[in-house]
Amino acid sequence: MTAFDNLMAFQRDTSALGQIAGRLGWDQETMMPRGAAGQRGLEMAAIESVLHARKSDPRVGEWLEAAQAPDAVGSAQLREIRRAYERAQKVPADLAKKLAQVTSVAQGKWAQARADEDVATFLPVLEEVVALKREEGEALANGGDVYDALVEDYEPHTTSDDIAAIFDAMRPRLVALRAAVLERPKLKGVEGEFDENAQMKLSRHLAKTFGYDMSKGRVDKAVHPFSSGSGSDVRITTRTSLTDPFNCFYSTIHEVGHAAYEQGIDPSFELTPLGRGVSMGVHESQSRIYENQLGRSRAFTGWLFEQMKNAFGDFGLDTADEFYAAVNRVQNGCIRTEADEVQYNLHIMLRFDLERAIMSGDLQVAEIESAWNDRFKADFGYAVDKPSNGVLQDVHWSVGYMGYFPTYSLGNVYAGCLYEALREAVPNLDDQLAQGDTSGATGWLRKNLQHHGSLFAPRDVIEQASGKTPGPDALLGYVERKFGEIYGL
Structure with missing residues (x-):
């Protein structure tokens, strides 16, 4: 040998x-x-x-x-x-x-x-x-820089200054959009209670709808949803809420995005360094595009509306348009994983700044709860009501994932670039999604990104798939158009 x-x-x-x-x-x-x-x-x-x-x-x-x-x-x-x-x-x-x-x-x-x-x-x-x-x-x-060294574990060839520059470009437009949306009348949400066994049944159906191979995976419940494994054993978890089924369904679709990436990698790479996602930013591009650009689209929510009526009967929304608006409504809330596309990245920016300060020693662990609460009040305009909605809501710091949080927003940026290319490559995408058929979208992502595993550097694989250098403009334009239409801005 x-x-x-x-x-x-x-x-x-x-x-x-x-x-x-x-x-x-x-x-x-x-x-x-x-x-x-x-x-x-x-x-x-x-x-x-x-x-x-x-x-x-x-x-x-x-x-x-x-x-x-x-x-x-x-x-x-x-x-x-x-x-x-x-x-x-x-x-x-x-x-x-x-x-x-x-x-x-x-x-x-x-x-x-x-x-x-x-x-x-x-x-x-x-x-x-x-x-x-x-x-x-x-x-x-x-x-x-200590924090840069930790970020390298999750997003190779990216520094905290690179990330801060992207966030500085995103923040003003997101804050302005949030302010404009919150001045508009509030949109209706779902009503009633939703059987948790029925939620899990529909959750598994959604996983299969987005191409998750259940013969090489499984869906379970956990405190914090996650995806685990690679190759031929990739497992996901979700969570249920008696009054908020979207928490379950969109957590599932999000984690399926991660799992589909791992399941879609060239089988010849299995159990080698190339047989896994190349970075967490690229990984998050898959989970976020599955969850948001596909799963929260007007076309797909029309199909999901019918599935939910079959599973739960009347839940307070009468039309597919009302349902689409409810899935995407912007409202006050403390939980990152439940945040809408307008506010989600603001949650990440808060965490990025705090953990950067913690790792530099500028912020002490004993001060973290008060720092979190003060920053949240300044950014969102209202107070955190309890620790599980504040500094205790995420698992990441407990397991030592310092440097992970900014990759969520990098994933959103990458997803924005990919979605532009996907819509051009699959011109009848909306017609497919309206039938609950995600194969055109997921097949394109598998061929152009997922199949490569870690063969190419993170930004290179995004640039090859999307045809452009990654930047926030595609994401911001998508979010402004979508929520401008929903809220009549």
């Missing part, structure tokens, strides 16, 4: 172990007994120790020195392995193990604190997570 062959065989085993670690995380959020949290932390630490040892194994460096790529795909494999190896070499093994253990425990403490509306019980472990992530960032940054 050549050095390249040895390296790829070693990498496939490492990737398989990573999938096992991911399955432990999936179980922790869906089925694990609450009392098992401590032991699970030790299990996660043990497997992370093995993974870190493999990722930083000196043989990987030797194989990389000697390996000759057989083709362009092989060159991309070496690029991704080298990047991971160099990063793993910078992080001490004990730190990687400690992070896995602490974040596993912290996730359970966050869930309990969220249920109890008790920030104080979560802050000590969050303090520990932040200290460990800062230590990791310092090791990776090698004298550079």
Whole structure:
């Protein structure tokens, strides 16, 4: 076997172990007994120790020195392995193990604190997570910006200054649109209670409608919806609300976007560095375009309106137009995952600024709740009513995902570019969506983006698919046109 062959065989085993670690995380959020949290932390630490040892194994460096790529795909494999190896070499093994253990425990403490509306019980472990992530960032940054080093994990070749520049361009137009919309009369919403078993049944139907292969996946419930896995085992979760079925349905469609990306990758890349989404920004472009540009379109909501009438009977909306407006209505609310397209990115900007300040040391963990509440009041004009609607609503910080949040908005920006190209490529898109047929849209996305996995750099794959350099104008134009029409601006 050549050095390249040895390296790829070693990498496939490492990737398989990573999938096992991911399955432990999936179980922790869906089925694990609450009392098992401590032991699970030790299990996660043990497997992370093995993974870190493999990722930083000196043989990987030797194989990389000697390996000759057989083709362009092989060159991309070496690029991704080298990047991971160099990063793993910078992080001490004990730190990687400690992070896995602490974040596993912290996730359970966050869930309990969220249920109890008790920030104080979560802050000590969050303090520990932040200290460990800062230590990791310092090791990776090698004298550079700590937060940039963490962002690199989720969006390679992007800095916090790059992100801030995009946000600065977006904020004024979003704030102006929000102000104009909120001056208009409020739109009707759904009424009544919605059986949670019926919600899950329709949720699974929606997953299949958007191309999710249930023979290689499953839909479960979790506190915070997520997608997990790659290749032939990609699982999603959603959540239900007795009075808000859209929470369930659009969480499901969102996570299906993530899962469809993983399921759509070239099967020959399975268990290799190319066999996963190239970045979280690109990943979010799929979840957001599935959820918003497709799932909340006038055409698709007309079909969904009929599905909901069949499942729930009368729920207070009489026409497909009323239903479309209800799905997209802009209203006050604290929860990011329930936010409309006008306000969603404002939620992300708040989190981006706060976590950047936390990682730089400008904001202390003990101050995070008051900082969140003050910033929210300034940005949205009303107060957070309880911690589960404020600083405790998201799982990300508890599991150490510092640097993840801005990728949601990058995903929206990428989705705006992709949607323009998609509409041009599939001229009868609305006719298809009105019949509940997403195959034209999802097939185009699979062919032009998902199939490539990590073969190309994040912005390159968006530019190839959309035919343009990624920027916020396409997204902002789409949002302004859509909500201008809905609200008669």
